[in-house]
Amino acid sequence: MKLEYFYKYYTINQNLFSSLINNELYFTNPRNFNDPFDSYPRFNLSSDVSKVIEFYNYLKIKVQEFSSLINLNNENKEKLEEFKNVLKTLSELNLFSEDLYSNEIENFNDKIIELYAFYSDDKILQKLLNANIEFLQVKMYYDYIFLLIDYQKTGISCGSLTPSCPLMWGHYANNHKGMCIKYEFENLSFDNSFIPEILNVNYSDKPIEIFNYSHTELDELRFTILSNKYSKWKYENEIRLIKKGQGLVKINRKSIKEVIFGCKSTPKDRYTILKLFASLGYKIESLKIAKVRPDKYELSIQEMKMNDIANSGVHLEELNINKNFR
Structure with missing residues (x-):
């Protein structure tokens, strides 16, 4: 549809x-x-070592595409050696864990260098396959998400x-005071x-x-x-x-033709927004307001009436509204 x-x-x-x-x-x-899980769907760990290795090889190919970036300047080369030394130490001492080695490197350039260091050393892969295959899978998954989504600045x-969802009004519209x-x-x-x-x-x-x-x-x-x-x-x-x-x-202003005010919004805020729309040339065709239903734990979206903007110093001719208030 x-x-x-x-x-x-x-x-x-x-x-x-x-x-x-x-x-x-x-x-x-x-x-x-x-939501900490948003764009991080949960995934199943695999007991099939060959599949884990294949996923590693996929990421290795992807990371190799950044080789020219890594070798671009001496600063990147120095950071690469630093990451390699850290990875070597952690591998030799069997200290790989999410607590000691986080995937959260905010600087994208540094993160790419870290990935290049990690996926350039197959000895680390073999060590983790034997010592901590769960950590390996978790790291690879988050590296994959970084390359697929984060690095692209999605x-x-x-x-x-x-x-009409009460929870949405509560979470995103200032406890029903918004629109x-x-x-x-x-x-x-x-x-x-x-x-x-x-x-x-x-x-x-x-x-x-x-x-x-x-x-x-x-x-x-x-x-x-x-x-x-x-x-x-x-x-x-x-x-x-x-x-x-x-x-x-x-965006095109013509895309906005209907607005709905929250059940706790004030007449003054409603009038202010409508006057702003009018002064900017928006053509609002439908004005509505959320009302609390007396018989159910639900909201009813109703047409706005004159009373909904009363006592706001309203001047209707300023609002450029295509329909009359009742």
Whole structure:
């Protein structure tokens, strides 16, 4: 089924004002998400040594592609020797462990040099196969994710297919004091000549069999990993826009035609947002507000009425609204 729209929940603050004024959408680093498993799907360890070695060989080939970068200057060469010495010491003393040797190297250049040192020494591979094959598999998996996703500086903009989830309003819209914007794909039209991948999130508790994939399949696993999420988040009904590169991206203002305010938003905030939309030339066709249902633990999305922006110093002619309030 072709997706026609998505919703994003917002806190009403300076970041929102800036996004509306500059008609932008933010693509974030997936490492900044609040879920530590996000884009790190769980995987099954393998008891098949040949498959573990094959995965190592796959990564070794990938890392060799950076040989020219490593040999580019003396500073990189010196760092390479430092990493080799550390790896040699840890191997000789059987000290490889996640506590003593972390994969979290924030500097991408240093991380590439570390990978080059590790995958250039098959003696370390043989030592870990015999002494700590579990650590080896965990390290290789995180190295794979780094090369596939992190080094590419993948950016993600998250959305939802539902505007009425109380948990989403609570988590992402300032405890229901914020708002929700509906974006239409037909008019989204990013202005810098790229088309993001649009993926439905797959909610699953099933670990992936990372060591059963061929080299070709490993090359193509990126979107499967980026769209995988722990099943407890299923209520978000999330979709993702994915691109290479992170940060703010210009969009077409015509993509925004509907806004929904939280049930705890204030009349003044509602009026401020509507006046901002009008002054910037947005054509909002549908104004709605979330209301708490009296009979269920649910929200009801209703058409806004005049009373919803009363006592805000409102002047309707300033709002450029296509329909009359009741």
